[in-house]
Ligand code: HEM
């Protein structure tokens with residue numbers, strides 16, 4: 001009454017699959033698996049381009065310069081000696097191990113060496129991170145970071161600063177460690193939790209600003225007196241914001257002195273777009289001090 | 298018969314199946330990471346690992362959710378259903394690598410316990426675009442964990458099949474959570490439409506397959522049987538049922554499978570005690586009604602699984618009158634012996 005094919009019946013535990021069941025299953029699997037791999041390829045190539053940041057994980061570098069703890073912990077490294085003490089230098093902001101700022105490591109060093117580092121000429125050993133012509137250094141107490149503290153500073157250097165006035169800038173608040181190379185993406189929604197954790201851990205918050213031509217600028221964000229506002233800006237991290245504050249350029253970095261969260265408004269993604277050449281051009285890319293082209297809108 | 302019923306072991310087919318899954322997963326991950334490295338030389342391995350495992354787990358979840366309806370639409374897909382459990386457990390482990398590594402990457406080495414950080418970093422629970430999407434992934438992973446941990450039949454019996462089934466229906470909630478996890482997470486950042494489009498196509502596929510399979514069932518359920526007499530309902534002609542096979546009838550709230558075997562008809566509940574498989578689509582093998590899904594067996598005359606197994610389904614009275622099959626839709630207690638109905642083959 002029934003033909004043999006119709007009467008085939010599959011029982012998993014028997015361990016023998018009837019031919020028509022086996023044939024269909026095999027054909028299906030042979031098509032399905034390559035299709036899934038192809039979808040994987042499609043997903044892989046469609047990922048947004050990763051940043052060019054670099055974290056020299058596992059490589060320690062010694063850098064000599066003058067340590068300042070304000071506006072954020074940093075090391076000023078002289079790159080050329082000019083006339084009248086008008087030296088050129090790069091500023092290397094310091095950050096800590098894991099999701100922490102450098103403050104802990106610096107205070108540990110100060111305790112161990114019975115010294116105050118601010119304004120001292122020191123040699124620091126740490127892991128470099130760099131992107132967009134900017135460099136930062138991770139200071140980890142486990143790396144024995146301090147190799148020398150000079151008794152005298154041979155070229156006393158005050159912090160040159162240039163008042164850029166009160167400005168409003170639009171961008172995204174990032175944690176510089178991840179952004180400059182530890183994580184990719186080190187910005188935006190997927191990275192938000194981590195940026196929050198880093199900034200709550202004392203990493204100096206930074207505003208990342210891009211204009212229509214892809215020109216990038218960065219602003220360290222601090223309170224009006226230069227103090228930390230890390231804990232009060234949590235809800236603004238990693239999303240588009242506009243920040244108003246008093247901008248001061250210290251050599252190759254700009255610092256925005258704000259009134260904390262009152263100075264920050266969340267804006268829409270579309271409002272973030274800014275026309276070509278609309279942002280301050282001077283400080284990006286490690287351009288030397290006092291570039292005359294600075295313009296702020 | 299009872300002997301090989303117990304032998305639900307790791308047969309050769311299962312081993313082949315497991316190797317295919319394993320080799321496939323390794324290939325997928327290797328291809329994804331390699332393509333990422335070539336297309337995007339500035340990549341970091343951590344991100345490639347997080348993304349290759351997340352996308353693999355999510356794609357596997359689509360396959361897992363499709364197998365059920367596929368097997369209902371065409372029973373030749375049943376071998377996939379039988380082996381679906383291993384695919385589920387594999388998917389869980391792949392998702393665990395993604396979730397675990399994400400927790401490490403985004404939450405470890407900070408000033409808060411990583412598991413607390415997962416919920417306390419971004420606290421914009423009242424905003425849709427700002428929503429902490431990682432928490433959604435965490436709950437999805439928790440569901441997958443519960444399912445993987447209870448996937449063995451030991452748990453099915455321990456939790457009761459109903460409870461187990463309910464727990465495993467949570468996979469649909471997990472699926473929804475993951476869609477939101479992706480929509481409120483990486484989609485807020487990516488500029489390419491590929492992920493959104495694939496997400497939509499995936500959802501459309503899953504929903505369509507379920508609708509098609511469901512419609513087939515509903516059609517069967519809506520058949521009306523007008524001829525009734527003394528509690529019996531006329532359901533079909535005896536020749537409509539093939540030998541060793543059954544037909545399923547939905548009368549009122551009862552789903553009844555009428556089997557033809559050894560010159561007799563027997564009526565039992567259509568619902569398998571294991572995972573509600575359709576016994577009426579099964580076959581009588583070695584004298585036992587055998588469920589098409591995982592091969593649980595029941596004796597036709599009393600609905601009892603052969604010893605040492607203890608599953609029992611309800612039985613019903615059935616009779617043959619002038620070549621037509623009549624069923625009484627009032628169920629006897631599970632495992633009640635019924636005489637069945639002799640088929641007089643010389644009927645008109
Ligand atoms: C504790 C649990 C989880 C955490 C912490 C977590 C975290 C994350 C994070 C941080 C991202 C964005 C990563 C990036 O691309 O930069 C992401 C994306 C994603 N997750 Fe999860 N996830 C979890 C569970 C899951 C589960 C269970 C699945 C389902 C299989 C899943 C599927 C995805 C998918 C498909 C993406 C988008 C592709 C990608 O960017 O990786 N996640 N998840």
Ligand code: FES
Nearest residue numbers: 569571572574588
């Ligand atoms: S549902 Fe699993 S054997 Fe019947």
